[in-house]
Amino acid sequence: MSRENTIVQRPSIGGMKAPGQGNMTPLQKPEKMWKTVKRLMKYMKNSSFLIALTLLIAIAGTLMQVFSPKILGNATTLIFNGAMGGTGIDFSSVASILAIVAVLYVGTSITNFLQIWIMTHVSQKTTYVLRNELKAKMNNVPISFFDKNSNGNLMSIAVNDMDNIATTLQQSLAQLISSVVLVVGTLWFMLTISPLLTSIAALMIPGSFLVAKIIMPRTQANFRKFFKLQGDLNGHIEESYNAHAVIKSFNGEENANKKFDVYNDAMYESGWKSKFYGGSTMPSMMVLQNIFYVIVAMVGAVKVATGNILIGDMQAFLQYSTQFSRPIAQFGQIWNGILSTVASAERVFAVLDAENLPEYKKPFTDISTEAKVRFDHVKFGYTDEPLMNDFNLDVEKGQMIAIVGHTGAGKTTLINLMERFYEINQGGVFLDGTDIRNMDYHTLRSKMGMVLQDTWLFSGTIYENIRYGNENATEEQVYTAAQAAYVDDFVRKMPDGYNTVLNEEASNISQGQRQLITIARAFISNPDILILDEATSNVDSRTEMLIQKAMRRLLKGRTSFVVAHRLSTIYDADKIIVMKEGDIVETGTHKDLLKSNGTYAEIYNSQFSQGIPA
Known part of the structure; x- marks a missing residue:
């Protein structure tokens, strides 16, 4: 029976590729710049009042700035006429004019301060909303999104691009408003x-x-190329630091440095070009400003000499000429900041527009079955080429199912589909008869506890890491889970006990101890289904024995899936399924499969012959 359905999806992310796939390719120029600007402005909608207030303050400050040269010119004319006419200088009138100009200058400074203060609030509020939306988006994208995008690139977007947007909104937007008003005001007075x-x-x-x-x-x-390369470089640095032990073990420092140099050189190339072109805008504008200033001064001097313009008005005009040309020259710098912000905003919006977790228009058909978990004619592939063609499996409640097979057989894929990390292409996966696509992700995953091959502990205490499996767990429940997973034994011997703080990589405890803590974390969640993905592959024989004892006691009455290469961990499994190229080729107990002398026996004998504990 076909279980295909229509998935409501958003467009996939643009401009971001899987690590190692075309990262160095030059980016195309943005085709929707003004669309990006318009979208960014929507995030400032809640700050419309403050932006309008900033506009009014900018107008008031600019008007005071524009009136100053005219009034100051009157003082110059008064002094010139008094000195040339022989009547003497009216210092009282000059003092009054200068006092007015001083007030205007002070008022201009106050309005500039208010603009900066308000726009700082607006920019931080805008990026606050953007950051929250980006964080929510990260929780709502499929696992495949992280397969295609490096952590370093995503971190660069979340940190560097966000900071760039905040800085430009704070500085450039206020400058743009003031510049427009200043150009209009000075142009009117000049006329x-x-x-x-x-x-x-x-x-x-x-x-x-x-x-x-x-x-x-x-x-x-x-600018766009620079920010993309910045993300790539961050990803490479993060990868190198996390894998520094592996790099040193295989003498890979030289290759790592060469790869770093490739990214760094490309980033240097795009960086100096963006800064050079952006920085050369202002000097180019200043050259034009000086040329026209000289022309205006020459023509103006002739008009003053012929009596067509008062000397005070000419002084004011030269000041206006400077005020008029300054924002035009600064426009290049402002526009440069806006372009940088648009480049950052496009990268942020590319993430926000990425494909969401699938939403189905109508529910799938549930079934009546006594099986706890059922895979029914499942078809799936990570790419267009299917890995599973017609996969079927029934798991009864309380059974321990072991999954074995050579690398690439589809063992971990089976777990990924059950947790809905990836969506199947056809067929159905059922939990207690309910199609898991009819369940929300939180409900589905709350029924499962998982221990991965790669241990992952958070910065914090051992107690906090165990309790992460169940935030509502009591202190007694944490200790019980720790004792059951044999964590309590080694933790009690530490100076700080359960309050021992783990560093970023949890390198202050052994690999086996880290694995035991992750198992305790899974146990405290008290799931219906427990998944152990190579859970004992990174521990020594003694620790492995402890885990097996704990598993026998804690898996009682609980459905479990165990993915393992070391067959010694699955002797007691109720059912062992042997997978090959996405299909089940053998099923049975350890003894039955050895007797059948098939793929399982081949794996068993290869481990035994190589001296690997079987």
């Missing part, structure tokens, strides 16, 4: 003084846009 000089000064605008058109595309492309 009131001299339309001719204004038209000369305004020629800087098309010149600036020409410079921007030449420089900005290169800046944008290199």
Whole structure:
């Protein structure tokens, strides 16, 4: 019976590839820049009032800044006329004018401070929402997402790109608002003084846009490439640090350094280009500003000499010319920051747009069965090529099922499908007759306890790591689980006991002790189904014996799946299934399978002949 259904999925992440697959390929220029900007602005919707307030403050501050040169020009004219006319300088009037200008300057400083303070709040609030959404997204993507994207790249997005967005929103947005208002205000005052000089000064605008058109595309492309390479380099560094013992054991330092140099050189190349092109915008604008300033000053001097413009107005116009050209020159720097932010935002949104955990439009058909777990005509593959074609398995309640087979036989895949780490392509997996796709992930996984081949302990105390399996567990339950898993014996001998703090890699305890703690953590969760994926593959013989004793007692009445290469751990299994290329080729007890002299016997004999404990 076909159990296919329609899955509601979001588009997969763009621009991010599996580690080692095209990481060094140059990125294409963004095609939806303004769409990204618009989407980013939506995250600022809750701060609309503060942004509007910032706009009003910017207008007020800019107006005070714009009025200052005109008023100061009046003082210059007053002094010039008094000195040249022989009537003397009216110092009282000059003092009044200067006092007004001083108040305006102070007011401008206050408004600048308020803009920065408000926009800091807005930027941090915006990135706070983005970080929360990104964290929630990480909890809602399939395991396959992490297979395709390196941890270093994801960490770079969560930290570096978020910080870049916050910095630009705080600085560039406030500058952009002030610059626009300043250009409009100064342009109006310049027109009131001299339309001719204004038209000369305004020629800087098309010149600036020409410079921007030449420089900005290169800046944008290199910024996006730089941030992508930054993520790749972070991933390589993280991998090298985590595997430093392996690298040293195999004398792999030279290869690791060469790989680091490849990433570092590429990052240097894109980094200096993005900084150079971005940094050259401002000097280019300043050259244009100085050229037009000289032209304006020359023409203005002629007009003052002919009496067409008052000297105070000319002084004001030169100040306005500087105020007018400064934001235009700064526009390149501001735009450079915006491009950098867009590049970061695109990477963040690429993660947010990644495929979610599947949601099905309609429920699947449940079945009536006495089996605790049933795999019914399951078809599955990690790629387009199927690993399982027509897999079937019934597991009764309380049974211990051992799964053996050569590497790549599909042992771990079976566990992954049962936990819904991956979705099957066809067929059905049932728990107590309920199709697991009809169960939410939390409910399904709360029924299962898992001990992986690779131990993973969190930074914190041993007590906290055990209790992680059940946050509601009492102190007595933690100690009981520790005793059952033979953790209590070695913990009591430590100076700090259960309060011993494990470091980041838990390297202050042995591998076997780490494995026992993860088993205690699984036991305290008291699951219906216990999964041991190579649970004893990293422990010594004595510890293995302790685990087997604990398993006999703790697995009683509990359905369990044990994936193991060391066959000595599964002699007591109720059923051993032997897998090959995604299918079951043999089923039975240890003795029955040895008698059949098939694949299981072959594995057993190969271990025995090589001196591996069988």
